[in-house]
Amino acid sequence: MVGTSRYGAGAVVVALYLFLLAPIAIVLPLSFSGDSYLSFPPASWSLRWYVALLSHDGLTGAFKVSVALASVVTALALLCGTTAAYALARGTFRGRDALLALFTAPLLLPSVILGLALLLTFSSWGLLGTYPGVVLAHLVLCTPYVVRIMTTALATLPPGVEDAAATLGAAPGVVFRRVTLPLLLPAVTASAVLSFLISFDEVVVSLFVTGPRLVTLPVEIFNYVDTRTDPLIAAVSVVLVAGTLAGVVLIERAVGLRRAVGG
Amino acid sequence: MTRSAALTLRGVTKHFGAAVAVDGVSLDVAPGSMLGLLGPSGCGKTTVLRAIAGLVPVTAGTITVDGEDITARPPHGRDIGLVFQQYALFPHLSVAANVGFGLEMRGVAAAERRTRVAEALAMVQLSGLDGRRPRELSGGQQQRVALARALVIRPRILLLDEPLSNLDARLRDELRVEIRRIQQRLRITTVFVTHDQAEALAMCDVVGVMSQGRVAQIGPPAEIYERPVSRMVAEFVGRLNTWPCEVVAPGRIRLDGREMPAATDGVANGAALATIRPHRLLLGGAAPAGALNHVTGQVTHVAYVGDLVQYHVAAGALQLRVEAHAARHAETHRVGDVVECRWWPDDLRVFGA
Structure with missing residues (x-):
């Protein structure tokens, strides 16, 4: 009985993975298609779409914009989110719970509403289509995740370790550097990865606040598939999947993914 | 060092x-x-x-x-x-x-x-x-x-x-x-x-x-x-019998209708609480002869806990909890036995109610 139910559970997991990975399984052969239009299975095989991708200024430019943007947004989100989380977790001021709710509210808001609100606000401030505007918009999306992860991490720090360090002669700055930060490192890593991916992936809000002079990769892809349907998009997808995987592997090597998610 | x-x-x-x-x-x-x-x-x-x-x-x-x-x-x-x-x-x-x-x-x-x-x-x-x-x-x-x-x-x-x-x-x-x-x-x-x-x-x-x-x-x-x-303090640092009593004079109380000496330590005359630790209550032959307070009662409960035997004794309106060391040749009592229970007067400490 136990054996059967375990095999049953295993089968469900396999099915779920297949369901999640199926699109990627189709995209991969499509990217090596030699056809000029999307069809599955491809009639011929080639690397032409990867070559085309490298020489497509719109996509490569947008890729560079997105990487730079996600890096800046991640750095700022970590800075704002971690300090806010520290204040929220350690402080005992009035309205603390309300503040935490406010900081994490964007998590519950549909992106369309958020995008529209940002569009209305930014248009009157002249921030539409500008770099600071897009950074701000992405910060609104990413910071709540950082605040959420870091407040949880701070709340689950082993009790007394910071006090212990203080009684052993460590000044507050030293306590943070030698005890708090090392213990928070897995959470910082997780927040950084999540923040980078959210910023890099963001379509809806970006559609509202980017302009012709500043286009992120997801927006560029969105615009591209609006007008054309060729395997170039499959090649882009494979590059993105490979890039994300490489990132995950790097983190796994650096801090261990199991530690990063708190295992 | x-x-x-x-x-x-x-x-x-x-x-x-x-x-x-x-x-x-x-x-x-x-x-x-x-x-x-x-x-x-x-x-x-x-x-x-x-x-x-x-x-x-x-x-x-x-x-x-x-x-x-x-x-x-x-x-x-x-x-x-x-x-x-x-x-x-x-x-x-x-x-x-x-x-x-x-x-x-x-x-x-x-x-x-x-x-x-x-x-x-x-x-x-x-x-x-x-x-x-x-x-x-x-x-x-x-x-x-x-x-x-x-x-x-x-x-x-x-x-x-x-x-x-x-x-x-x-x-x-x-x-x-x-x-x-x-x-x-x-x-x-x-x-x-x-x-x-x-x-x-x-x-x-x-x-x-x-x-x-x-x-x-x-x-x-x-x-x-x-x-x-x-x-x-008395209750926090160890087990305790607590009975209502009346202080009638310095060093003398009325407990369950009988007057007897006790350590009143400045507690004013009137209603008070008399307390004594269970192991300071001595049963039957365990008590040495001398100027001891005593009551007679009936054993209502016996619990053997290894190094100790705990008795409940009913004496008039008083419920006594008594602890005796379970020494090898110690006298033991059973439920229903009528026993004499004695104590030194200064072990009976009185606090204001």
């Missing part, structure tokens, strides 16, 4: 908003001695300890070590070792790095650090575990590491915050003896917070019983146990 320091608290008070956690606590801990702070949870004993460590800023009062006022100093400038109930070891550091942390903060050179860490680990009988991580150790071992970590910096004062509460009974007894042995060898002035009366009485030179943010009584363990100043 350690120079002994005197610790003095004067009028230490701590408010948390409107709540008064500690209310004017004054204490003197003699150099090299061990003070036990005993009390129920929420009595303020841990807040006093954290105030001494500097982890809780006091609302009023002063804390001095060897005459030097440290009230305003931050915890990292106090030179006070603290051992926590939950060990609070640094999980990301090895045992050796945990113990060496305080030395590193003091700028002790690596070579000397290694020697002193090894000494400290030997003192708590953990030599050879230097490279382990805290999570690879048992609870008892972790608390030994925490003790070594607090002592290796040779602090002026050692504070122990319920260090044995998370350990099982056998380990608790073992570590209790060991902490006391190390404390006496180093002659380090120590404050030990606990809610376990046996722990406080057995380990400490002086015991302070706290209640509602104040020190209810402070003195040597025997004095606290034998001559408690209030019913609260």
Whole structure:
């Protein structure tokens, strides 16, 4: 009985993975298609779409914009989110719970509403289509995740370790550097990865606040598939999947993914 | 190894908003001695300890070590070792790095650090575990590491915050003896917070019983146990029979309609409570002849608990709880037996109702 139910559970997991990975399984052969239009299975095989991708200024430019943007947004989100989380977790001021709710509210808001609100606000401030505007918009999306992860991490720090360090002669700055930060490192890593991916992936809000002079990769892809349907998009997808995987592997090597998610 | 320091608290008070956690606590801990702070949870004993460590800023009062006022100093400038109930070891550091942390903060050179860490680990009988991580150790071992970590910096004062509460009974007894042995060898002035009366009485030179943010009584363990100043202290440090009575004159009470001598210690005439410890009630032949108070009653319940036999005796309106040592040739009684129960008058202590 136990054996059967375990095999049953295993089968469900396999099915779920297949369901999640199926699109990627189709995209991969499509990217090596030699056809000029999307069809599955491809009639011929080639690397032409990867070559085309490298020489497509719109996509490569947008890729560079997105990487730079996600890096800046991640750095700022970590800075704002971690300090806010520290204040929220350690402080005992009035309205603390309300503040935490406010900081994490964007998590519950549909992106369309958020995008529209940002569009209305930014248009009157002249921030539409500008770099600071897009950074701000992405910060609104990413910071709540950082605040959420870091407040949880701070709340689950082993009790007394910071006090212990203080009684052993460590000044507050030293306590943070030698005890708090090392213990928070897995959470910082997780927040950084999540923040980078959210910023890099963001379509809806970006559609509202980017302009012709500043286009992120997801927006560029969105615009591209609006007008054309060729395997170039499959090649882009494979590059993105490979890039994300490489990132995950790097983190796994650096801090261990199991530690990063708190295992 | 350690120079002994005197610790003095004067009028230490701590408010948390409107709540008064500690209310004017004054204490003197003699150099090299061990003070036990005993009390129920929420009595303020841990807040006093954290105030001494500097982890809780006091609302009023002063804390001095060897005459030097440290009230305003931050915890990292106090030179006070603290051992926590939950060990609070640094999980990301090895045992050796945990113990060496305080030395590193003091700028002790690596070579000397290694020697002193090894000494400290030997003192708590953990030599050879230097490279382990805290999570690879048992609870008892972790608390030994925490003790070594607090002592290796040779602090002026050692504070122990319920260090044995998370350990099982056998380990608790073992570590209790060991902490006391190390404390006496180093002659380090120590404050030990606990809610376990046996722990406080057995380990400490002086015991302070706290209640509602104040020190209810402070003195040597025997004095606290034998001559408690209030019913609260008497009840907290051991089992107790409590009966309503009436004080008729200094040293005389009326109990269940009979007049008898008792220790009234200044309790005014009128309604009061008479108390006596169960093992100070002597049954039948166990009682020596002499000027003893006595009542006659019937055994209603017998519980054999190994080293003790506990009896319930009904004598008139009084319910007596009696404890007798289960010695090999001791007289035993059964339910229904009519027994004579005696006690020394000064064991019957009277408190205001």
